[in-house]
Structure formats: C-alpha cells, structure tokens
C-alpha cells in the first residue's frame with residue numbers, strides 16, 4: 001500500500017489536462033458488451049475501476065486491448081458466466097454488468113457491488129427497473145441472479161433520481177421488445193454519454209439528459225467508436241485546489257456548461273473564474289467569502305465535489321454551511337480534516353464549517369472524494385508534511401494525480417506505507 005505525502009503552502013500554477021470521465025467510463029465499458037462486434041472507446045481514463053472492469057470482461061470471454069487512452073473491446077465471444085464477488089466487489093459500477101448482461105443474454109449472476117461505502121447505497125431502483133422489464137431477481141448468499149425469458153418494454157417511474165438505475169435500465173431496455181419510458185430519470189451528463197454510445201451501437205434512445213427517457217428496443221447492437229466526455233468531478237477538484245492554494249490554473253479539456261454550479265459557488269466566494277470553449281481558468285484571491293452549498297442531483301452542485309469543497313470552505317473568512325441532499329451522511333472526511341485543525345461540525349445532513357488555517361497531520365482517506373478533500377487540505381498547509389493513507393481510494397477516480405499536481409508546482413510524492421506508518 002502507498003501513502004501520499006504533501007508539503008503544502010505553494011500556490012498551484014500552470015495548466016492541467018482533464019481525462020475522460022470515470023463515471024462515464026465505468027458505464028461505457030460494460031455497455032460495450034451489448035454489441036456483437038468491436039467497440040472502441042477513446043479518451044479513457046487510467047483508473048483502477050476501469051482496469052478491474054476490463055479484467056471482468058476478459059474473464060467473461062471478451063477480448064480487450066488498451067493502448068494509452070484507447071480501449072478496444074470485442075465482446076463477440078462473451079459468455080453468460082457468473083461474476084463472483086471478488087472483482088465485482090472492488091467497485092460500485094460493476095452494477096452496470098447487471099443491465100448489460102441482462103440485455104445481452106437475458107440473465108446475469110453477479111456479486112453485490114462495492115465502491116465507496118460512505119453510507120448504505122441501496123440498488124432497489126435498479127431491481128425495480130429490471131423487474132418492470134420482466135426479469136426475476138433473486139439474491140442468494142450475496143449474489144444476485146437476474147433473468148428474463150423475454151425483456152419487455154415498460155413504463156418505469158424512479159422513486160429516487162438515480163444515476164445508476166437510469167443507466168442500468170437504459171442498458172437492459174435497449175434490447176427489450178417494445179418501448180420503455182423512464183420517468184424521473186437522472187439528468188447527469190454521463191447519462192447522455194452512455195445514451196450517445198448506445199445510439200451509435202444502433203439503440204434508439206431519446207431524451208437522455210431530461211427527466212423522461214424513451215427507449216425503443218432493438219434486436220441487436222453493433223460495434224462503434226466513441227470518445228468519452230471530460231471528467232467534471234476531476235475538473236471541479238482542480239478548480240477547488242487552484243482556489244484553495246490561491247493559485248492560477250488553466251483547467252483544460254472541460255465542458256464549462258457541466259461546471260456551472262461549481263463556477264457559480266467559486267465566484268460567490270470571490271474566486272475569479274474565466275470560461276473558454278473547452279477550458280476554465282481559476283485565479284485565487286487572498287480572502288474568500290463564506291458560502292452555503294447544497295449538493296443536489298445534476299444540474300445542482302455535485303455530491304462528489306462536496307467533500308473537496310469542504311476543504312476549500314475551511315479557507316473562507318467565516319462560517320459556511322454545506323448540505324448534501326443526495327447522501328445524508330457523506331462526511332467521513334470531516335474527522336480527518338479535524339485532525340488537520342479544521343473547525344467543522346456535522347448536524348444532520350449539513351457540515352458547518354468555520355474558516356481557519358489547517359496544519360499538517362497523518363490522515364486517512366476512507367473513500368475517493370474524502371481522499372480528494374484531504375489532498376486539497378494538505379496543499380493549503382504552509383508548514384510540515386501531510387501524510388495521507390488510503391491512496392487506493394484516490395486511485396479509483398484521479399488519473400495521474402501526483403504528476404498533475406507536481407506539474408502545477410505542488411510538492412507531492414508517493415511513498416510505500418510501512419507497518420509503522
């Protein structure tokens with residue numbers, strides 16, 4: 001295991017390139033198995049989640065070849081084998097293999113998904129969707145068996161707006177007989193990205209990105225080439241890091257429209273944000289106004305940026321309130337930030353943050369974005385070295401983080417974690 005070491009206090013300066021989006025990539029790789037010929041994905045991020053999915057696909061009989069940021073997936077020889085807990089448990093998005101295998105073979109046997117466990121993450125809406133399409137779902141010894149003699153289109157109203165359920169239903173419904181309507185669908189850009197890939201494969205999906213998605217099932221899907229959208233969460237994390245270190249950073253390969261909620265909050269705090277066609281420049285200032293942030297479904301402020309934002313709000317002069325309306329208890333970063341001297345109180349689904357300087361400490365990333373929050377906090381600390389363990393969580397979502405930060409002038413490195421550290 002490795003740990004991240006940060007000697008902070010240096011403003012970040014320069015340009016950072018944002019990779020393809022994790023939350024798209026982890027859906028697009030499973031989606032590729034619905035095709036009967038080769039799917040080529042461009043702008044694929046280098047992330048452990050993507051590597052695990054590619055291994056699972058190979059275990060199932062697909063041929064997968066990766067060169068830099070291009071992945072070629074030939075699923076023509078894929079088999080309907082059970083997917084046991086081991087690899088499936090390493091990430092959340094393995095749940096997309098449920099919808100994709102159901103669409104391709106009419107059945108899936110798969111362990112329960114893992115991923116960041118900041119709080120219980122039910123998948124009842126995914127199951128409700130599969131059942132509405134005519135599948136039977138059983139759960140035995142921690143493994144789900146989902147099967148359908150024939151998938152039939154249905155009208156499905158999601159009780160909660162869920163990214164995962166929306167995508168999973170789209171995957172299965174693409175191969176159902178007749179039409180499916182998903183009401184109260186999630187609108188995240190990654191959903192549009194998945195619909196774009198599926199449509200390029202021959203699916204008939206309309207309305208992705210709105211709350212009503214219509215899917216006309218087709219008999220078969222074919223290979224295609226698709227370029228993954230930029231990672232808005234990674235972009236937002238660098239925007240926050242630039243502001244927190246009072247730096248000047250050009251964040252390149254972003255879709256500024258996807259960053260609107262983030263941009264608005266930074267501007268409200270007094271950060272200068274300049275938007276170009278495919279890049280955003282962040283110029284930090286000496287003093288920041290405290291703000292209230294509400295994490296909501298898209299196009300609201302992303303819950304995945306809530307933890308990193310907490311670290312920035314410790315740099316504001318006064319009290320900020322950050323409320324997460326997506327996950328009520330996503331605050332595992334708070335006790336770790338407290339070790340670094342942060343004054344944060346959690347009340348219900350809100351964190352109340354009193355701005356003030358942080359100090360170096362030994363802290364632990366307990367999930368991906370908690371890890372990002374600790375990195376940002378470490379970058380702001382003027383004296384001493386911050387040590388962050390749990391780097392494997394951070395590697396789930398940040399392509400090339402250490403090199404990117406070093407190129408921006410940060411003093412960051414990885415060390416092997418020993419028993420005593």
Ligand SMILES: CC(=O)N[C@H]1[C@@H](OP(=O)(O)OP(=O)(O)OC[C@H]2O[C@@H](n3ccc(=O)[nH]c3=O)[C@H](O)[C@@H]2O)O[C@H](CO)[C@@H](O)[C@@H]1O
Pocket residue numbers: 023026092093120121122123124125126127160161162163164165186303304326327328
């Ligand atoms: C791989 C991926 O894309 N992960 C993202 C996805 O996760 P994920 O798709 O798991 O998150 P959802 O959008 O499904 O969850 C949103 C809310 O709905 C609840 N819920 C969800 C499904 C369900 O069947 N029942 C239910 O009650 C969840 O507990 C949560 O409170 O969206 C989250 C919310 O933007 C992000 O934090 C994750 O980074």
Ligand SMILES: C=C(OP(=O)(O)O)C(=O)O
Pocket residue numbers: 022023091092093114115116304368369397
């Ligand atoms: C929670 C996240 O990921 P996952 O859903 O893959 O665990 C995240 O990206 O912040």
